[in-house]
Each structure stands twice: as structure tokens, then as C-alpha cells.
Amino acid sequence: MEWMPLVLFVAVCLVLMLGFPVAFSLAGTSLIIAGFGYLAGSFDGAFLSALPNRIFGILSNQILIAVPLFVFMGIMLEKSRIAERLLHNMALLFGPLRGGLGISVILVGMLMAASTGIIGATVVTMGLISLPAMLKNGYSPSLAAGNICATGTLGQIIPPSTALILLGDVLSNAYQQAQLSMGIFSPDTVSVADLFVGALIPGLLLVVSYMLYMGFTAWLKPQAAPAMVDRPELDMKFAKQLLAGLIPPLALMLAVLGSILTGIATPTEAAAVGAAGATILALIYGQLSLPRLKEVMDGTLKVTSMIFMIFIGAAVFSLVFRGFGGDEQVQALFEAMPGGKIGAMLVVMLVIFLLGFILDFIEITFVVVPIVAPILLAMGIDPIWLGIMIAINLQTSFLTPPFGFALFYLRGVAPKELPTSAIYRGVIPFIAIQVGMLVLLSFIPELATWLPDKIYG
Structure with missing residues (x-):
């Protein structure tokens, strides 16, 4: 039955849209359809004999140990109000400039997005703060909302990012x-460090583009992004306060990312x-x-358990x-597609973009990417470039009305006086930047591949 892989994929998406837990939706739906397929003689049950080895490989994967450690780091920074202190100090620094507060939100949101790697946590935190x-x-409501939503999605691309760790694996x-x-039998592989390094230039370009847009808007429409009314005196006391709030969190981020880029530590060690x-x-x-530490550990346990259960469900x-x-059918479809690997890449990017409306990045990473990535890589597409393209594509999808997850997260914490239409209008320029x-x-792949080649040769 050639249509059974399509039935399986559609059934899983429908069950997920109904709101059932992701891990159990993946595993349960797959096993039910496999059972019917086995009875009909269209499914080879021997494939499931590899499941114990797959689960053992997931639980013993040293790279994935970085996931709970980075999650712990992000939740600790959030719960201990370090992000709030950092935003306050950055706002004092850039506040006297038109658009300065918006630029501060971008910079602090970039650090928060990188540390948590979870769009919902970043958007909610930045929305509340x-x-x-x-x-x-006096900022324009649409500009403020769009700025926060776009900044929250930077967790997909700014290293060290949980999304890049999962994509790397x-x-x-x-x-x-x-x-x-x-x-080809080669020990070469794609490491998480490769993706981290490859994401640096595109990620920083996005941040700079956001800041330029904020500055241009403040210049073009001063009333949309005015300077802060309350400005502190720029004296030694303020300088000490500023440095005390900025240096420790920045030093932590540089220590984590720098140890990975220089090869001093693996991503797992850097996460620790x-x-x-x-x-x-x-x-x-x-x-x-102790209560706050317990709260952080409980949050880490919940997120980590969810991710690893999704790993197992995705393996099934x-x-x-x-x-x-299904893998053979997808390969045949891509090979018959006009435009070769370019046409195949365009279709994959479109499918991932549309799925980003209904699925989180974890589900897409472990449901869609394992199906299409081996075929695209066999067609000659660079794995680092592919990973960065997928990450930015998902980032754009999560920001696009009317179903973008980031919009829903901000709507949940925004005051009722802020209309949803203002949120939708605010994200459009940032979507254009990401597209x-x-x-x-697409035209300059070296933006993602040059730095890894330069560092790791």
C-alpha cells in the first residue's frame, strides 16, 4: 500500500492538532497504524525490533545531556530575575536615544533566547518585563509587540540554542x-559545534538588522520610539551599577559559547x-x-522529560x-521533482514553514527532518547550511500570522488594551527581515559555512 506512509504522516499531524501530548501522539498513532498495516500485510514488523537499540542510543547520547543543562541555565536566569536586571541596565544605557529601549530589548532578548532556547519562555518573559x-x-503598540515577538524567536538561531543542539543530533x-x-564509509559527521559556529554570522546579522530597523523607525517616526523620559545621571555611580548588571551575565554567555568555539569544551561540558x-x-x-532552586529543578525536569519522551515517540x-x-517514496519523489536539489529544497522549506503553524520545533525536528534530511544531504546539500536554513525557516514560521506560536504567547501576557491586530501588524517588518x-x-551559503570551515577546517 503505497499510500500508507502518507496516511501515517497525516494521521500524526491530525492527532497533534487535536491537542494530545506530542510524545504519545507520535508513538501511539504510529503503533496503531503499524498494527493495521501488519494485519494487512503491508508493514514489516522487523523494523520495530530496532526500537530498544534506538531508545538506548537516545538515553546514552552524551550530546543530548547538554539539553537539561542548558534548560536549567535558562530557567535559572529567568527565575532569578537576572534578565530583568539586565534589561533595566541596558535600558539605562541606551534609553537616552530614540529607539534605545527597543534596542535594549533586542540585545537582552537575544541573550535570553540563546540561554533558554525555548520560544515560549523567552516571549513570555520579555513580554512581562x-x-x-x-x-x-510611549512606544507604538505594534512596534513594541513586533519587537518582542521577533526577539523571542531568536532562540532558534542564536547559539548556544537548544534547537540547534537537537538539529545537530x-x-x-x-x-x-x-x-x-x-x-561511503567515513567517520566524518556533523557536530553541534559546527551548527553553533555556522549560526553565528546569520544570527548576528538578524540581530543587527532588527536594531537597524528599530533605529530607522525611530528616525522616521520619532513618536513611535521616543527616548526614555527618566534619564539617569551619567556618573561613576551609574557606571558601576551598569557594569555590575551587564558584565556577569555577558561573561557567562561568552564563557559558554567561547569554550565551545575554541574547542576547550564540548557543548555538554559548556552547558555544565x-x-x-x-x-x-x-x-x-x-x-x-531553596524554594527557587526547587522551582528551577522542577521546571528543568518537566521540560527535559517532555523532550526525551518526544525523542522516543519520534523514534517509533x-x-x-x-x-x-516511506523513506524510499520520499526519495523517489525528490529525485523526480523538477529543479533537482533546488526544487526539493524549496518544497521542504515550504512544508516546514507550514508545519511550523501547528507543530513546535521539537516535533518538526524529530518528525520531518529525519525523513527529508538524508535525501537532501545525499543530493549534495551542505548539512550545516541545511541546519541553519531550517532553523531560520522555523523562526519565521513561528512569527507569521495568524498561527505563529510567538504571537499566541505574547497575546497571553499582553494587556487587553493591546489589540491582536497590533501584534500582527508589528511582526510584518520582522518577517520581511527573516525572509x-x-x-x-540561499544565494550566499558561505554565510553559514565559511566560519565552520575556517575554524574546523
Whole structure:
């Protein structure tokens, strides 16, 4: 039954849209359809015999240990109000400039997005902290909302990012499958560090583009992004306060990312440094207590359990999909597609963009990417470039009305006086910036591949 892989994929998407837990939707739906397929003689049950080894491989994967550590780091920075202190100090620094508060939100949101890697947490946190301040200082509601939503989605691309860690693990397996399909037996693989380095230039370009847009808007429409009314005296006391609030969090981020880029530490080791450093910062700022530590650990456990259960559910889905011959059908479809690898890449990007309206990045990473990535890599597409394109594509999808997740998260914490239409209008320029980055990367892949080649050779 050639249509069974399509039935499986559509059924999983429908169950997820109904709101059932992701991990159990993936595994349960796949096993039910596999059972019917086995009875009908269209499913080879031998594929499921590999499931125990798959689960053991997931739980013993040293790279994935970085996930709970980075999650702990992000939640600790959020719960200990370090992000709020950082935003306050950045706002004091840039506040005297028109658009300065918006630029401060972008910079602090970039650091928060990188540390948590979870769009919902970043948008909600920045919405609670910065949206009232921006509205109080006379910012245009649509500009303030769009700025916060766009900044929150930077967690997809700014390293160290949980999304890039998960993509790195999936693309590593896909790269090995692609090599085996071409009869190549090589120990080369795609590391998380490769994706981190590859994401640096595109991620920083996005941040700079956001800041330029904010500055241009403030110049063109001064009333939309005015300077802060309350300006502190620029004396030594203010300088000490500013440095005390800025240097420790920035030093932590640089220590984590720098240790990875220089090869001093693996992503997992750097994640441990980040988790310990965030705890020390909370202690220094007097924000660490046993109840707060318990709250951070509970949050880390919930997020980590969710992610690893999705890993297992995605493994079941992948095995059942291959048991129905879905990977072979997708490969045949891509090979017959006009435009070769360019046409195949365009279709994959469109599908991922549309799925981003209904699925989170974790589901897409472990449901869609393992299906399409081995085929695209076997067609000659660079794995680092592919990973960065997928990350920015998802970032754009999560920002696009009317279904973008970031819009829903901000709507949930925004005051009722802020209309939803203002949020939708505010994100449009940022969507254009991100689409422009995708187009730029399409024509200049070296933006993602040059730095990894330069560092790792």
C-alpha cells in the first residue's frame, strides 16, 4: 500500500492538532497504524525490533545531556530575575536615544533566547518585563509587540540554542545515513559545534538588522520610539551599577559559547559551565533560595522529560514510517521533482514553514527532518547550511500570522488594551527581515559555512 506512509504522516499531524501530548501522539498513532498495516500485510514488523537499540542510543547520547543543562541555565536566569536586571541596565544605557529601549530589548532578548532556547519562555518573559516599559515610554503598540515577538524567536538561531543542539543530533544521524546510501564509509559527521559556529554570522546579522530597523523607525517616526523620559545621571555611580548588571551575565554567555568555539569544551561540558555559572550569578545577586532552586529543578525536569519522551515517540514514528517504505517514496519523489536539489529544497522549506503553524520545533525536528534530511544531504546539500536554513525557516514560521506560536504567547501576557491586530501588524517588518535572510543565505551559503570551515577546517 503505497499510500500508507502518507496516511501515517497525516494521521500524526491530525492527532497533534487535536491537542494530545506530542510524545504519545507520535508513538501511539504510529503503533496503531503499524498494527493495521501488519494485519494487512503491508508493514514489516522487523523494523520495530530496532526500537530498544534506538531508545538506548537516545538515553546514552552524551550530546543530548547538554539539553537539561542548558534548560536549567535558562530557567535559572529567568527565575532569578537576572534578565530583568539586565534589561533595566541596558535600558539605562541606551534609553537616552530614540529607539534605545527597543534596542535594549533586542540585545537582552537575544541573550535570553540563546540561554533558554525555548520560544515560549523567552516571549513570555520579555513580554512581562519589557512590554509595559515600552508602552509606558510611549512606544507604538505594534512596534513594541513586533519587537518582542521577533526577539523571542531568536532562540532558534542564536547559539548556544537548544534547537540547534537537537538539529545537530538529527543532522548527524542523517549525514551518516546519506553517506551509507552513497556507499561511503567515513567517520566524518556533523557536530553541534559546527551548527553553533555556522549560526553565528546569520544570527548576528538578524540581530543587527532588527536594531537597524528599530533605529530607522525611530528616525522616521520619532513618536513611535521616543527616548526614555527618566534619564539617569551619567556618573561613576551609574557606571558601576551598569557594569555590575551587564558584565556577569555577558561573561557567562561568552564563557559558554567561547569554550565551545575554541574547542576547550564540548557543548555538554559548556552547558555544565553555564548551569553552574547561572546558579552562582543567582547566589551573587541574592536571588538563590531553596524554594527557587526547587522551582528551577522542577521546571528543568518537566521540560527535559517532555523532550526525551518526544525523542522516543519520534523514534517509533521513524521506524514505522520506514517500515512502510516511506523513506524510499520520499526519495523517489525528490529525485523526480523538477529543479533537482533546488526544487526539493524549496518544497521542504515550504512544508516546514507550514508545519511550523501547528507543530513546535521539537516535533518538526524529530518528525520531518529525519525523513527529508538524508535525501537532501545525499543530493549534495551542505548539512550545516541545511541546519541553519531550517532553523531560520522555523523562526519565521513561528512569527507569521495568524498561527505563529510567538504571537499566541505574547497575546497571553499582553494587556487587553493591546489589540491582536497590533501584534500582527508589528511582526510584518520582522518577517520581511527573516525572509530576506533566508534569500541571502540561499544565494550566499558561505554565510553559514565559511566560519565552520575556517575554524574546523
